[in-house]
Amino acid sequence: MINLEDIRKLKEDVYGHEKRYAGFLRTLQESAFNEESKVSIKAFLNSYLARGFTKVRALKYGYSLKRLALFVSDKPLHKLDKEGVTDLVLKLQSSELKKNTQNDLLLSLKVFYKFTKASDSYPPEVSWIRIKEEANILTKDDLITSEEFKKIYANAFKLKDKILLALLHETGCRIGELLTLTLERVVWDDESECYQLNVYGKTKFRTIPVIENIKLLKEYLDNHEFKQDPKCAFFNSSGLTKPYSYTALKKHLDRVLKRSGIKKHIHPHLFRHTDITEKSGELSDQVMKKLYGWTADSKMLDTYSHLSNKTVVTKLKEFHDHKETKEVRVSKALEQIKKMLLTKQKVIEVGFEEIKKNPEEREQFVKLLLEVSKLSKTEKKEVYKQNGS
Numbered sequence: 239m240i241n242l243e244d245i246r247k248l249k250e251d252v253y254g255h256e257k258r259y260a261g262f263l264r265t266l267q268e269s270a271f272n273e274e275s276k277v278s279i280k281a282f283l284n285s286y287l288a289r290g291f292t293k294v295r296a297l298k299y300g301y302s303l304k305r306l307a308l309f310v311s312d313k314p315l316h317k318l319d320k321e322g323v324t325d326l327v328l329k330l331q332s333s334e335l336k337k338n339t340q341n342d343l344l345l346s347l348k349v350f351y352k353f354t355k356a357s358d359s360y361p362p363e364v365s366w367i368r369i370k371e372e373a374n375i376l377t378k379d380d381l382i383t384s385e386e387f388k389k390i391y392a393n394a395f396k397l398k399d400k401i402l403l404a405l406l407h408e409t410g411c412r413i414g415e416l417l418t419l420t421l422e423r424v425v426w427d428d429e430s431e432c433y434q435l436n437v438y439g440k441t442k443f444r445t446i447p448v449i450e451n452i453k454l455l456k457e458y459l460d461n462h463e464f465k466q467d468p469k470c471a472f473f474n475s476s477g478l479t480k481p482y483s484y485t486a487l488k489k490h491l492d493r494v495l496k497r498s499g500i501k502k503h504i505h506p507h508l509f510r511h512t513d514i515t516e517k518s519g520e521l522s523d524q525v526m527k528k529l530y531g532w533t534a535d536s537k538m539l540d541t542y543s544h545l546s547n548k549t550v551v552t553k554l555k556e557f558h559d560h561k562e563t564k565e566v567r568v569s570k571a572l573e574q575i576k577k578m579l580l581t582k583q584k585v586i587e588v589g590f591e592e593i594k595k596n597p598e599e600r601e602q603f604v605k606l607l608l609e610v611s612k613l614s615k616t617e618k619k620e621v622y623k624q625n626g627s
Contacts, residue, residue, distance in 0.1 A: 245438050248418040248471065251480045255293045262300050274314035275307040282353050302346035316354040320363050323347070327367060341369050381512040382407075386500055393497035399490055401458040402473060404451040405435075406506060410513030410530055411446060413506040415439045417481050422468035424459065439531045446529065 250256055266276055282303070283296050307315045309329050310322070318326065326347075330340050348364045355361040382390075387407055394400045405416060415437035423436040433448040433455050448455055464470035464479055471481035482490075487506070495504055514530060521529070 242438075244420075244469065245418055248420070248481055249414065251471075252414060252417045252482070252484055253294070254483065255297065259293045259297055259300075262297060262304075266300070266304055269304060269308070271307045271311040272314050275316065278314065278316040278354060279303045279307065279350075282350055285353060298342070299346050299349065302343050303350055306343055306347055316350070318363065320366075323363050323367075338371075341371060344369050380508070381515055382502075382504060382508055386498075386502065386504075389498045389500060390494060390504070394494050397458055397461065398473065399494055401451070401454055402487075402490075403494070403509075404454055405448065406509035407513065408448060408450045409435065409446045410510045410517075411435070411437055412439050412510060412531070413484065413487065415531075417471070417473055417484065417487065419472040420468065421459070421462065421465065421470050421472055424455075424472060437531075444528065444531050 263280070266279065269276070279300065283300055286296050286299065287293065303315065306326065309326055310318065313322065327344065330343060333340075335343075344367050348360050348367060348369075351357075351361050351364045352359070355363075359365070387403075391400065391403050391407075394403055402416070405411065406413070409416075419435060419437055425434050425436065426432075427434045427447075430447060432452060435446045435448060436443060437446060459465060462470075462472075462474075463477075464474060467479060470479040473482045473487075474480065475482055475486065491504075491506065510530075514526070517529075518526060527533070
């Protein structure tokens with residue numbers, strides 16, 4: 239039986255959210271901005287956690303509110319009037335922060351004010367703020383090419399590094415889903431004849447088949463130092479049953495990338511972007527959402543649709559190929575009939591065969607056959623000479 243509490247502990251081992259949250263509270267206290275702001279931010283975070291939300295999300299709000307407080311360091315963040323909030327928004331917009339970062343800060347401000355004003359809806363100070371989400375724009379050049387992956391994989395000398403890269407590349411899993419995976423959740427499925435990874439992510443549990451790397455995965459499982467312990471992390475720290483931390487994984491990956499000589503900025507999540515793009519032109523939206531752990535109403539596919547215009551391109555290619563093939567085919571067939579000229583009967587046989595293949599070109603072939611049938615022996619010899627026969 240899989241215990242969700244065990245998975246939460248694994249997440250802590252991977253990301254260290256408890257330590258990070260404790261560290262955040264220390265730095266908050268030491269920050270150079272209004273003391274009242276510090277008290278109100280702490281009160282907001284305590285209330286947020288008390289309502290059952292995670293420290294991961296609390297940390298995101300905490301960092302955002304701390305940043306906002308620094309923009310108005312001499313004033314209490316929670317006591318700004320509408321004019322003060324307007325000034326803050328203008329400061330953000332004129333800063334060098336990315337648009338999505340600005341959006342995160344503004345959303346945090348709105349949620350914070352809803353709490354401080356004890357309101358069920360956004361209070362007037364912040365209700366006017368409009369947040370327009372912008373999808374991250376990926377280009378083909380951002381993704382990992384097949385040649386780049388081969389170079390990276392060739393420079394992974396340890397079996398653990400090889401299977402990590404192979405699974406990132408094949409499954410498109412979020413890195414946290416792989417790092418919190420345990421041995422008991424890697425199962426061989428007789429019916430489909432492949433391994434199934436039961437990963438836990440943003441949309442809870444989902445099952446991902448491993449087809450391309452069955453042999454490598456079996457080798458890794460057979461050689462796992464704690465293969466008798468089903469609760470052991472699949473990607474465990476050497477000598478321990480707990481998982482790699484995200485920091486440790488990054489170090490491993492960075493070493494492999496350095497050896498490969500690739501200069502492109504490659505991070506674990508880029509493997510997911512690449513895999514989704516490759517499959518988005520082949521699989522239905524419903525299958526994609528199930529495979530990658532998106533909700534039914536998720537708009538995530540929109541991020542990749544411009545990259546994988548595969549369906550449109552394929553159809554256009556088919557159109558142009560058919561058009562070109564038809565023209566070339568007819569032309570070659572006509573030339574073949576002209577060149578063969580061995581006997582009238584042979585020419586007629588070939589001609590009728592071409593008519594069957596290309597009924598729409600019947601008129602052309604019939605006309606040619608009539609011309610060929612009228613040729614004299616002298617004319618045939620002349621054609622032979624022209625064609626080097």
